[in-house]
Amino acid sequence: MRSVVVVGASSGIGLSVAQQLSARGDRLVLVARDEQRLHAVAESLPGPTVVAAADVTDADAVERAVAAGVAAYGRVDGAVTTAQAMAYGSVEDLPAEVLHHLVDVAVGGTANLARSILPRFREAGGGHLVVVSSLLAEIAVPSMGGYCAAKWGQLGLVRVLQTEVRRERGLHVSLVLPGAVDTPIYRQAGTYAGRLGSAPPPVVTPERVAAACVHRLDRPRRIDHVGPANLLAVAGFRGLPAVYDRLVGPMVDRVVLRGPESADDSGNVFEADPSDEGLRGGWTTGGRLRDRRTGRARWRG
Numbered sequence: 555m556r557s558v559v560v561v562g563a564s565s566g567i568g569l570s571v572a573q574q575l576s577a578r579g580d581r582l583v584l585v586a587r588d589e590q591r592l593h594a595v596a597e598s599l600p601g602p603t604v605v606a607a608a609d610v611t612d613a614d615a616v617e618r619a620v621a622a623g624v625a626a627y628g629r630v631d632g633a634v635t636t637a638q639a640m641a642y643g644s645v646e647d648l649p650a651e652v653l654h655h656l657v658d659v660a661v662g663g664t665a666n667l668a669r670s671i672l673p674r675f676r677e678a679g680g681g682h683l684v685v686v687s688s689l690l691a692e693i694a695v696p697s698m699g700g701y702c703a704a705k706w707g708q709l710g711l712v713r714v715l716q717t718e719v720r721r722e723r724g725l726h727v728s729l730v731l732p733g734a735v736d737t738p739i740y741r742q743a744g745t746y747a748g749r750l751g752s753a754p755p756p757v758v759t760p761e762r763v764a765a766a767c768v769h770r771l772d773r774p775r776r777i778d779h780v781g782p783a784n785l786l787a788v789a790g791f792r793g794l795p796a797v798y799d800r801l802v803g804p805m806v807d808r809v810v811l812r813g814p815e816s817a818d819d820s821g822n823v824f825e826a827d828p829s830d831e832g833l834r835g836g837w838t839t840g841g842r843l844r845d846r847r848t849g850r851a852r853w854r855g
């Protein structure tokens with residue numbers, strides 16, 4: 555039985571991680587920005603939980619959340635972080651403060667968690683940290699520059715962390731890189747591209763990515779891609795950059811920026827929007843959005 559800090563436990567992949575860990579008997583510290591939503595999640599889980607609302611960019615709040623786990627369970631020997639928001643828009647159109655915040659959440663937030671949790675892992679005699687990054691940590695996608703910069707930075711930071719702890723017995727850091735996942739993140743995202751974004755196919759379930767995170771908590775690995783098209787996309791980006799660059803713009807217009815028209819909006823970048831949080835976003839494997847009332851799946855809208 556592990557004591558695990560789950561950051562991003564209120565929605566999507568993090569919520570599914572919390573459900574899977576709790577079902578197998580692990581003791582959890584649930585972290586995200588919205589405290590009320592975390593209490594609702596805690597009530598739905600079968601096992602012991604501590605709620606510790608924190609924004610990962612606030613180092614003191616992250617430290618308090620980790621300390622709450624140690625106080626409740628005597629030790630903390632696992633952590634999974636999924637915290638992130640997204641925003642669409644070209645690098646020129648994205649407001650500077652939005653771009654900076656996305657990067658701060660991914661890079662600063664992950665560093666804050668590492669700073670607080672690694673000493674606790676050492677006290678516990680070992681521990682495993684799993685960081686959920688993205689396929690977009692290894693490829694470039696136009697209109698997603700803030701998110702790509704955040705995820706490339708996070709990947710660099712975590713790869714460095716991995717080299718820094720590699721000689722310490724029982725201490726491991728893993729990266730999970732999903733492709734598109736059926737979660738609320740797409741409609742929670744900010745947009746400065748004139749439209750809301752959509753999940754590009756192939757879309758996998760949050761349960762599948764969460765199962766990979768739970769597996770990596772037990773069996774660490776440097777990098778674990780989850781998504782049927784991930785390796786093909788990375789191979790194209792690295793091996794055929796001229797072809798990739800020509801195709802990726804029109805592809806983003808067709809498969810990503812196909813949501814409803816929207817005025818500029820920062821979405822949930824600076825503040826949580828718990829009204830739209832949940833396990834899934836309603837996306838089919840083929841990238842269609844299922845209407846909540848009728849159940850009909852549509853490509854546009």
Ligand SMILES: NC(=O)c1ccc[n+]([C@@H]2O[C@H](COP(=O)([O-])OP(=O)(O)OC[C@H]3O[C@@H](n4cnc5c(N)ncnc54)[C@H](OP(=O)(O)O)[C@@H]3O)[C@@H](O)[C@H]2O)c1
Pocket residue numbers: 561562563564565566567568585586587588591608609610611635636637638639659686687688689731732733734735736737738739740742753822825826827832
């Ligand atoms: N869905 C995809 O297609 C996809 C694809 C590749 C990678 N990913 C990655 O997977 C991870 C999880 O995404 P998801 O799809 O599960 O998104 P999600 O459903 O929107 O969940 C994001 C979680 O992060 C929390 N969060 C956001 N900003 C935070 C902050 N500053 N401090 C603390 N918590 C914060 C949110 O809660 P609050 O808002 O209450 O704080 C929520 O619990 C992210 O790192 C994302 O980049 C997702």
